[in-house]
Amino acid sequence: MKKIEAIIKPFKLEDVKDALAEAGITGMTVSDVKGYGRQQGHNELYRGAEYVVDFIPKVKIELIVAGEDVDSTVELIVDAAKTGKIGDGKIFVSPIEKIIRIRTGESDEDAI
Amino acid sequence: MKKIEAIIKPFKLEDVKDALAEAGITGMTVSDVKGYGRQQGHNELYRGAEYVVDFIPKVKIELIVAGEDVDSTVELIVDAAKTGKIGDGKIFVSPIEKIIRIRTGESDEDAI
Amino acid sequence: MKKIEAIIKPFKLEDVKDALAEAGITGMTVSDVKGYGRQQGHNELYRGAEYVVDFIPKVKIELIVAGEDVDSTVELIVDAAKTGKIGDGKIFVSPIEKIIRIRTGESDEDAI
Amino acid sequence: MTPEVSYVIDTFFAIFSFVLIIFMVPGFAMLEAGLVRTKNVTAVLMMNTAIYAIASMSFLLVGYSIAFGDFGSDHMSKWAAFLFQMAFVGKVINIMSGGVSERARIFPLALFAIIMSALIYPTVVNWSWGSDMLKDTFLDLNMYDLAGSTVIHSTGGWALLAAILIIGARKGRYTPTGGIRVIPASNVPLVTLGAFLLWIGWFGFNGGSVGSISSKESADAVALTIMNTNTAGLAGAITVGIMMYIRYKKLDITMILNGALGGLVSITAGPDLYNIYQPILIGAIGGMLVVFAVPFFDKLRLDDPVGALSVHLVNGIWGTLAVGIFASNPAEGITLLGQIKGIVVIGVFAFVSSYIVLFAINKIIPLKLTTDEQMEGLDVNECGLEAYPEFKRAF
C-alpha cells in the first residue's frame, strides 16, 4: 500500500477529484497548504509600501492506494492537474505499512 | 519509529486527545482536512439553486510513536473515535527514519 | 529521497524559509497545524468562565530532498527554528519512493 | 407653538426615533451572529430577519388594534405613531429568540413570533400603555414604565425563560458530570458592532417614548431621558469592567458589553424621572446583576448563549423596581408597590401565556433540533447555506 501526496493548484481540485472518481477511486483526504517554489508570489501594496507574498496557496491531496494502482493513479492525477504553467505542483509516493478503517476495524487492503 | 495518521470526525478530537493523554501520550500534531469518501456530503441551497458539498470536514491527527507502541495506540484511537456510522475515518501507519527535537537536538526515541 | 517534516513555531517560518533559500533549497510546502505537547496552552476567559486552550498553533514544513541532503537540511532547520524554549517542535524524516513534477512529468531526483 | 408646528415636529421626532430603533434590527442580528458558533450564524441572522418581518406585519394587521384600539393620534401623524410602536414589537421576540439560539428550529419560533406580536405583547401593551382593558378591575396597573423595562424587556425575558424550559440546553453545553463547556463567541467585532447599534437605538427607544418634543418641557424631558439612558449604559459597562479586572486581570468584552446593555435595560423604566447622577447607581447595579446572573443561570442549567435572561429579564425587573425606589411619587401614582404589582401581573401573564403557546407549538412541530442537526450546525439544516463558506474553520 502506498500513499500518494499531490500538491496541485487549488482550482484543479475539482478536475482531479472528478478524474479519480471516474476511475473508481472514492476515498481521499484534502488539505490546503501554501507552497514555495519556482513560481513567483505576487506583490501586494499596503499604505504605500509594496511587499512580496512568497507563499502561494496550493491544495494537497492524500490518497492511499494498493501498490498496484500507484502508477495508474499518478498518471490520472498528472493528466487532470496539468496546466503546463509553472507551479503545477508535485506528486510524492511513500510507503504505508498498515491501514485501519475506524468504523469496522477492517484493515489493510480491505480498508482502503 | 512509526507515524500514525488518523483521519477522524472533528467532534471526536477531544475524546481521542483525552484517551491518548490518559495513556501517557502527550505529543501530537493536528490539522483540519476535508475528506471525500463513502459518506455523502450535504446539499446546500443558494439563491434557488441546490448543489452538493462533497468534501466533509475531518481532522487529521499525526502522532509519532516508538515501534512497539503502534498497535496499542491504534487501538486506543479506534475506540475513542468510533461512532459506528459511516465516515468515521481511517488510520494509516508509515515508517519514520529519524526524529529530532529542535529545542535540544535530541534524536530518535528520545525525541518522541 | 526523503521527506523532512518540521513542526515549528509560526513566527519562525520566515527565518527557516530564508535559511533554506540561502542554502539553495527552493521548494517546500507549508501548512498550519495545531500542536499538543509539553508546552502548555493558555487560559481564556469567557463570560466569567475560564478554560484552557490546549492546542497551540504551529506550522508544518514539508520538504522533499535527495538522500544525501537530509542531514545538512535538518541541521539548517534546527538552527533557524530553535529558540531554546519549550514548544520549539520536532523534525521527522521518512522515506519517499517516487516524485513526479506535474508540469513536465520529470521524475525522482530531477523533480525535486 | 401652533398645533400644526407641534404636529409636524412631533411627527418628525417620532420618525427619527423609529429610525433609530430600527437600527436595533441589525444591532440584534450582529450581536447574536457574533455570539454564536460559525455553524449557526446564518440561522441566527435568518431568525432575526424573520422576526422583523413577521412581528411587524402581525402588529400591523392585528396587534396594533388590540393594543391601542384604532389607528389614530391627535398630536402627531397617526402613521408616525404606528411606526414608533411597531418598532418595539420585534425587540420582545428578539430577546426570546436570541436566548434559544443554536438549537431551536426557525419555523416553530416564527409561529410563536406571530402569536406574540399579534396577541401576547399587544395585550401587555394594552394594560400598560394602551387602551387599558383592565381599568376598574383589581388588576388595573399603574406601574410607571416609560419605555418598557417590564413591558418590553421582562416580557421578552419571561417568554425566553418559558422557551428555555421547554427546549432545553444546547447539545454538549452541560457535561454529564456536571461541568459546563465554554462555547466562545465566534466573531467579536460583530458583537461589538451589534451592541453599539443597540445602544444607539436605545436613544430612540427611550427618547421617543417621552411621546413629544414640541414644548420646552418635553424637549428637556427628551434630552434628559437620552442623557440618563446613556449614563446608565456607561455605568453598566464601567462596573463590569472593574469587576472583571479585579477578579481576572482580564477584560472580557462580551461581558462588559452585556453590562452596558444591562445598564440600558435598567434605566428604561424611568429615565425621565431621575436626576443626572442616579442613573450611575442604577446602571452600575444593572451591570453587577449581569455579572452575577450569567453564572447563576448556568448553575440552573438554563442555557442562554447570549445572556438575554441576565440582561433583559433580571434588569427589566430591577429597572422597574428602581423607579419605585428612586422616583416614588405617590401624588402622581408612582409607588414601589405599584411597580411590584406591574412586574408580577405582567410577569405571570407573559410567562404563562408564552409557556402554553410554546408548549402547544412544540407538540406539533418540535422546537429543538436533533443532536446530529446541532452537531452539523443549524445553518446547513435550516437555511441550506453556511455563513462563511470560504473561511477555514479551526475545528
Next chain:
Amino acid sequence: MTPEVSYVIDTFFAIFSFVLIIFMVPGFAMLEAGLVRTKNVTAVLMMNTAIYAIASMSFLLVGYSIAFGDFGSDHMSKWAAFLFQMAFVGKVINIMSGGVSERARIFPLALFAIIMSALIYPTVVNWSWGSDMLKDTFLDLNMYDLAGSTVIHSTGGWALLAAILIIGARKGRYTPTGGIRVIPASNVPLVTLGAFLLWIGWFGFNGGSVGSISSKESADAVALTIMNTNTAGLAGAITVGIMMYIRYKKLDITMILNGALGGLVSITAGPDLYNIYQPILIGAIGGMLVVFAVPFFDKLRLDDPVGALSVHLVNGIWGTLAVGIFASNPAEGITLLGQIKGIVVIGVFAFVSSYIVLFAINKIIPLKLTTDEQMEGLDVNECGLEAYPEFKRAF
C-alpha cells in the same frame, strides 16, 4: 406656520433624509462584499467607495445643473436640497457595479461612473423630476415616480444589463456543458448588515422624496410613505420566505433579503399614493418576481452575482406599473399609459446611452479582467491587497 419655521424644518428634514440615504453607501458596500468571494471583496469595497466619491463629485460639478438648472430652492436651504439629490446619484451606479462584480475592472467602471453621474442620470432626472427639457415635445413624460422606481432603479438596472451584455459572465460561472456553477456568498453577516442598512436608508430615500414635512398634510404623507415603504419590504421578505420554505424546507437568507429589497424597490414609485394594505400586495409580488427572475436571468446566461437585475430592473418596472394599476388618477395625470410611457422612454434612453458609453470605454480600456486575473482574484490585481489576509481560505 411661518415660512421661516417651515424653511428650517424642511431643511432639517432634508438633512435627516440625506443622512439616512448615505447609510446606503456602507449598506451597498457590505451587501456586495458579503455576496462575492473573499478574493474579490476588497475590489468590491473599492468600487463602492470610488462610486460614492466620483459620482457625488461629478454631480456637484456638472450633473446637478443639468438636472435642475441652478442651485436653488425656496422652501428649504438650497444646499440641503442639493445634498438630498446628490445622495441619489451613487445608487444608480451601485446597482450597475454590483451586478458586474468579480470580473470587471475598477478603472473603466469609474470612467463610466463619471459619465453616468454627470450626464446620463441627470438627463433622466431632468425629464422626470427636474427642469424637464422634453416639455412640449411628444416625449414629455408625466409618469408618477415619487422616489425613483424607474428614475433610479430601472435606470441603474438598464445600465447593468448593457454592462453584462458587453462584459459577459464570470470565469467558470457557466460550464461548457450548459451547467451553472453555484458561487455562494462568502460572508452572510455582511450581507444581512448591508441589506438592513439599505432598508433603513430607504426610509430617507422615500420619506425625503415627499419633499416637505412642514404641514399637517405633508407630515402625514411622509409618515405614510415610510410606513408603506417598510410594509412592502416586509411583504417581500415574507413572501420569498414562504416560497423557499414550501419549495425547499430551507430558508435561504440571501434570497429572502433580496425579496425584501425587491419589495422596497417596487413600492418606491408611489408609497404616498397607497392605503396601508396595498403595499402588502405590491411588495409580495415584488418578492415573487425576484424568486422567478434570479433563475431566469441565469438561464439567459446573464451573470449577476448580487441579483441586481432581479431586484432593481424587474421591480423598478413593476413598481412603476403598480402606480398605474393601484393608484391611477387621471385627474392628477396619473395613468397606466403614462407610467408605461415613462418606463419605455427612460428605459430606451438609459439602456442605449449606457451601452454606447460602455462599448466605447471597452474599446479603449477592456472592462473585463483576464481569466488568470479572475482566478487569482480582483483584490490582488486591482487593489494590491487582500480583504482577509490572515484568514485561511477553505479552497
Next chain:
Amino acid sequence: MTPEVSYVIDTFFAIFSFVLIIFMVPGFAMLEAGLVRTKNVTAVLMMNTAIYAIASMSFLLVGYSIAFGDFGSDHMSKWAAFLFQMAFVGKVINIMSGGVSERARIFPLALFAIIMSALIYPTVVNWSWGSDMLKDTFLDLNMYDLAGSTVIHSTGGWALLAAILIIGARKGRYTPTGGIRVIPASNVPLVTLGAFLLWIGWFGFNGGSVGSISSKESADAVALTIMNTNTAGLAGAITVGIMMYIRYKKLDITMILNGALGGLVSITAGPDLYNIYQPILIGAIGGMLVVFAVPFFDKLRLDDPVGALSVHLVNGIWGTLAVGIFASNPAEGITLLGQIKGIVVIGVFAFVSSYIVLFAINKIIPLKLTTDEQMEGLDVNECGLEAYPEFKRAF
C-alpha cells in the same frame, strides 16, 4: 419664530447631531479592528469601548464643568447641549489609542483617558470654545475652529505623538537592518464600514457645531457645512485614488479611505466659511498630505498602525491653517496669525501635558506589552478571549 419653537428645534437638532456622532463609536471601533492583526482585534474593540465609557463618564462628572462652567444653555435644552459636547470627548482619545494599537496595555491607557477627558481636553475646550480662562492674557486665543481641526484632531494627534515617543514601535515592525515590515490590515470590510460610519458621524460633528438650525441663516449654514464637509471627504478620497493609480496602478483602499478621513479633518475648522468649491482644494491637499505623511512617519520610526498621525495631527494643523488662508476675515477676527497662534498654543499644551501624564503612568504601570505578549497577541493577554476563535489563522 417664537423662542419656544426655536428651543425645541435646536434641542432636536442637537440630539440628532449627537446621535450621528455616536455612530463614530462603532465607526472607530470597526476601522481599527479591521486595521490590526486578528490576534489584537478584541483588545482594540475593548479599548474603544472603554474609551467611550470612561471618557463620557469623566466628562459628565468633571470635564464639562471645567470646559463650560455650569450645565446650562438658553437656546436649547441644557441636557442636549451637554450630550452634544460629550459626544466629542471620546474622539480625542480614540485618535490616540488607535495609533498605539497592537502593543499598548489597556489599563494604563484607560487611566490616561480619565485624565485626558477630565482635565486636558476640557482645558483646551475652555480656551477655544468655552468659558475662556485665558481671556485678557497674552495667550488668549481667537482661532476660528468650528468643529475642532485643532481642538479635537490635533489635540488627539499630539497626545498620540507623545504616546508613540514613550511606548515605541510594535515588535518586529522595524527590522534591525533598517527595513520596515509591512503588517497588513486583517479585515478590509470592517475598515470600510468603520470609515463610512465616521464619515456619516462627521455630518453631525460639523453640522451640529454650527450650534443652531432655527433660523433661515443658520439652516443655510448647517446645510452648507454638511455639504462642504462631504465635499472635502470626496476630494481627499479621489486625490489619493488618483495618486495611487498613477504610482502603482493599484488602488489601496485603506490609503484611499485614510485620504477621505484626511479631507474630512482638514475641512473641520471652517466648513461654514468656504464657498462650495474651496473644500475641493482643501480636501485634496488633505488627502495628499496623508499620502506623504504615512511613509514620512515610518521613516522617523513612529509606528502608527492606523495612520492617525497623518490623518488627525497633520490635517488638523492643515485644516486650521486653511481657515486663515482661504477665509481670513480680520473684521471678524479671523487671521492666519490667529490660526497659527491657536495651533501652537494648543499644540504645546496638548503635547507637553500628555507627555508628562503618560510618562508618569508609564513609570507606575508600563504602557508597553512584552515581546512575548505581543507575539501571542493582546487579545489573549489583555482580554482573555480571541476575536475569531473559530477561524483558522493563515500563519
